[in-house]
Amino acid sequence: MSAPILEVPVLETTGLGVRRRRAWALRDCSLSVPAGRVAALVGPNGAGKTTLMLAAVGLLAPDRGHVSVRGTAAFVAQDKPLYESFTVGELLEFGRRTNTRWDGEGARARLDVLGVPLGRRAGRLSGGQQAQVAITLALARTPDLLVLDEPLANLDPLARHDVMRTLMGEVAGRGLTVLLSSHVIADLEDTCDWLVVLNGGRLQVSGDIDDLLAGHLLLSGPAEAAEGLEAVSATGTGRHATLLVRGDRALGPRWSTRRPNLDELVMGYLRSPQAAALPGPAGVAR
Numbered sequence: 001m002s003a004p005i006l007e008v009p010v011l012e013t014t015g016l017g018v019r020r021r022r023a024w025a026l027r028d029c030s031l032s033v034p035a036g037r038v039a040a041l042v043g044p045n046g047a048g049k050t051t052l053m054l055a056a057v058g059l060l061a062p063d064r065g066h067v068s069v070r071g072t073a074a075f076v077a078q079d080k081p082l083y084e085s086f087t088v089g090e091l092l093e094f095g096r097r098t099n100t101r102w103d104g105e106g107a108r109a110r111l112d113v114l115g116v117p118l119g120r121r122a123g124r125l126s127g128g129q130q131a132q133v134a135i136t137l138a139l140a141r142t143p144d145l146l147v148l149d150e151p152l153a154n155l156d157p158l159a160r161h162d163v164m165r166t167l168m169g170e171v172a173g174r175g176l177t178v179l180l181s182s183h184v185i186a187d188l189e190d191t192c193d194w195l196v197v198l199n200g201g202r203l204q205v206s207g208d209i210d211d212l213l214a215g216h217l218l219l220s221g222p223a224e225a226a227e228g229l230e231a232v233s234a235t236g237t238g239r240h241a242t243l244l245v246r247g248d249r250a251l252g253p254r255w256s257t258r259r260p261n262l263d264e265l266v267m268g269y270l271r272s273p274q275a276a277a278l279p280g281p282a283g284v285a286r
Ligand SMILES: Nc1ncnc2c1ncn2[C@@H]1O[C@H](COP(=O)(O)OP(=O)(O)OP(=O)(O)O)[C@@H](O)[C@H]1O
Pocket: 020, 021, 024, 025, 043, 044, 045, 046, 047, 048, 049, 050, 051, 052
């Protein structure tokens, strides 16, 4: 096995714990997202995704542990708030006046390509256009880390594709690092290369998506043969069982094996909140 390549983290949390009102929304979370990665943040409702993102950009203070960002971070909240009575051009001008780092030319060029009229009031734009404007304003601040809370929610498939293409262009063009949350794994499969899974306020998975997929197998076979097999999780329909397991296993002709896809990997972990795939001290999943 080749030695793990050390990548510079842009976002790093160590033992991060955040309380919302009296309850812990995030506990003992230690993760890193390397530079130039597009990290998918997934987990059920209430898992702590927004809490982690707010802590990452400094909008929530840790109650335990640390969070650090190398460089600057920009955040686009779930409801993509814009001053509705401002025109898009006025929003750009407002951004220019209120930010020390501002790429107005890039922002105008992007909106031009997307066909968003600068003279239109933000409140009169479609949901997809509002998402694009909010992301464009965040990108114009030329952050090192862009944090997006469900940027694809309520967008049609074409608009979702456009948003992801915008992000990929920025990542390829200037090595931006992105952390984005979503409930639709299929939207993330082609563009994200890093995975963070939260469940009930705890970190379950953090790592390179290709490594994670290559490090797991999906087994299908007779339920009675599944007993005693160590698995991340198992599902079944009576006599038939499907298991998500770590590593490579030769189990004989009664089992069919294949690599899981991203959705199967995520679902396999979410079904077993106690299971975890986190990098050990040498970057090896444990
Ligand atoms: N403003 C708040 N005040 C108090 N508790 C909150 C607040 N916002 C969230 N919480 C609680 O913190 C926990 C984590 O919520 P968070 O919004 O981070 O989850 P999430 O994974 O982003 O969920 P969703 O997918 O539903 O957006 C939940 O138990 C939630 O009830």
